[in-house]
Amino acid sequence: MQKAEQVLIDGGTSVDELMRRAGQGAAQMIWRISADQPTLVLCGPGNNGGDGYVIAQWLLEKGVDVCVAAPLEPKTDAARHAKSLWRGPTLSLAAAQTAAQFVDCLFGTGLTRAVGDDWFDHFMRLFTGARRRVAIDLPSGVESDHGTLLNEIQPFDITIALGAFKPSHFLEPARSMMGDLVGIDIGIEASSQLAILPKPRLSGPGPHDHKYSRGLVAVVAGAMPGAAQLAALAAQKSGAGYVKIFAPSGFPAPHSSIVVETVADVDELKQKLADDRISALVVGPGLGRDDHANALLDAALTTEAPLLIDADALMIAGSGFCELVAGRMAETVVTPHAGEFARLTSDSLADKIDDSRKLAAQSGCHILLKGSDSVIASPDGAASISALSCPWLSTAGTGDILAGIIASRLASGASGYRAACEGQWLHSRAARLAGPAFTPEMLIDQLPATLQECL
Ligand SMILES: NC(=O)C1=CN([C@@H]2O[C@H](COP(=O)(O)OP(=O)(O)OC[C@H]3O[C@@H](n4cnc5c(N)ncnc54)[C@H](O)[C@@H]3O)[C@@H](O)[C@H]2O)[C@@H](O)CC1
Known part of the structure; x- marks a missing residue:
């Protein structure tokens, strides 16, 4: 997946553009399933957080009551750019209030260790207080490649995978945390030695078979x-x-x-x-x-x-x-x-x-x-x-x-x-x-x- 992203980036597609496609695609999906539910988007410091700012802005323009909670300023150029386009309120984790819909953009594929208690306690408070919980790319607390849970999270209602499915979308125990799993196409042709089993294409017997x-x-x-x-x-x-x-x-x-x-x-x-x-x-x-x-x-x-x-x-x-x-x-x-x-x-x-x-x-x-x-x-x-x-x-x-x-x-x-x-x-x-x-x-x-x- 990262190789596929790099090929696109080398070919002139910017990370900003991929983030715009990912965020808007995810926002449209959220809009289709929950329309104008008051929404809290939790944005982390990486590009997953950047997706969150794009989602929040898109929903805001649709008239949704939407707020961002962020523990840190963005650390990547693309996420900083996405934040610069965000016109709604941004609160600290401690100040954030629960909303009907919780959109988790704290961490995606870049999670390398368990989310610390100082953030995770707020994460769970905001998660538990919501009626619908949406994870973007991967639920925070799930590492992307081996199905491992780095934190004791609870199941989301829906997970929106960006660009390609990752192994943890299908490997237990992570799989059980995903809820309904949907994918968003952002123009990345993922090719890897790990595939999701496709439906087989079989042929029946011919006239000369016995x-x-x-x-x-x-x-x-x-x-x-x-x-x-x-x-x-x-x-x-x-x-x-x-x-x-x-x-x-x-x-x-x-x-x-x-x-x-x-x-x-x-x-x-x-x-x-x-x-x-x-x-x-x-x-x-x-x-x-x-x-x-x-x-x-x-x-x-x-x-x-x-x-x-x-x-x-x-x-x-x-x-x-x-x-x-x-x-x-x-x-x-x-x-x-x-x-x-x-x-x-x-x-x-x-x-x-x-x-x-x-x-x-x-x-x-x-x-x-x-x-x-x-x-x-x-x-x-x-x-x-x-x-x-x-x-x-x-x-x-x-x-x-x-x-x-x-x-x-x-x-x-x-x-x-x-x-x-x-x-x-x-x-x-x-x-x-x-x-x-x-x-x-x-x-x-x-x-x-x-x-x-x-x-
Ligand atoms: N790479 C790309 O071109 C695109 C990436 N996209 C999004 O970007 C995500 C991956 O972005 P990133 O690689 O920035 O990863 P993340 O956004 O998941 O976060 C990585 C950042 O979090 C830090 N971090 C990791 N574990 C932590 C922990 N336990 N506590 C505190 N900080 C921790 C890392 O040091 C790094 O700064 C994808 O899941 C997807 O949502 C999409 O925007 C599409 C385009």
Whole structure:
């Protein structure tokens, strides 16, 4: 983002002009949602504060009863210029009174440490006394890149992001402080190795496609049949041409179209996995964690097809994970939740994006770190954050479904990173369509409609 701003500035667009676009865009948004509510704008010393003076002046010209509170004079040229154009009253923090609407321009992306108590106590007084609270770019107290809270703030009603979304708009715990999140275009083309997951663009089968060209997904089943069945069903309803489960005898097929191939032992599994028509393999959901499960995982790792590793397989692999996957030539996607991730790295999770990137680079695998703020990282350093979150996904079976969706995307020929990104988006979107309190089957049933949206 800062690089993108610099390109514009080098090309002749002044910081004043960017600030004018940002402030006016934000003011118009505020005007649309709250019209003439009496408003207090809290302006800090940096360019975020400068945005605040632009917003305040724009609202004043609309006839709004607006006041600025500022703890310090502006420190940047652009913010000084914005203040020079402000025609309304400016009060100290201590003198400022609460207003119906509170607009927070104390700090944006430049916050480097917690806001001190002398300012923060007033900040909270003015915040608490307002009926509507609007944060400009980022709520003060939130650092911009890692989702970290530097102060104990409370949720805003709306956050207006300027120019581009920052990682903390989507990473917890910061994300929960944003309220409704909207973006303002100020003419900056942000390009970075960190992306917000876009809606996938998929194509359906062509006239010459058949079940194998659309992709054969195989699932290695273990001790708990339900999880492997869900992964298989999800793969099927995400568009795979053919879905098979390799399972011990007596394993129930989840649907008459899904083939269950009995494997008597690990050697037989290895033989079946040598079938080069297999386009993607899933191992982990319901695998179990005993010696037999361990041997099934070893067998699965012999496949030359793209591989999705999840759940029990990750718990078995533990800190030996990187060694275990070291020899793999085909794409490998790994989908741990935070607990499984900590098991793979033998360390607690400090920074979702950096830690996922590190594990991806060390292992050569694509890592999808699951959570309400899922992060996907690739060995080449690319990373994406999911902006679609659905807290109703926090229920048993949904991870197995995600594994099946990603496997079907791998089977269609997508790269590991792309399959993980597409799978994550489809999963979250299906959850939104399923509404509250869904069963795994209800979630799976939404997958065709979700695919339809992406064709
Ligand atoms: N750079 C640009 O061209 C544009 C920036 N814009 C705005 O500018 C913001 C970033 O501006 P800045 O980089 O000036 O950053 P901020 O306005 O967030 O504040 C930075 C200033 O606060 C100080 N500071 C940081 N943490 C502090 C703390 N805990 N207590 C006291 N002082 C502290 C810093 O030393 C620095 O002086 C964005 O979030 C956005 O709102 C927009 O106006 C669009 C254009």
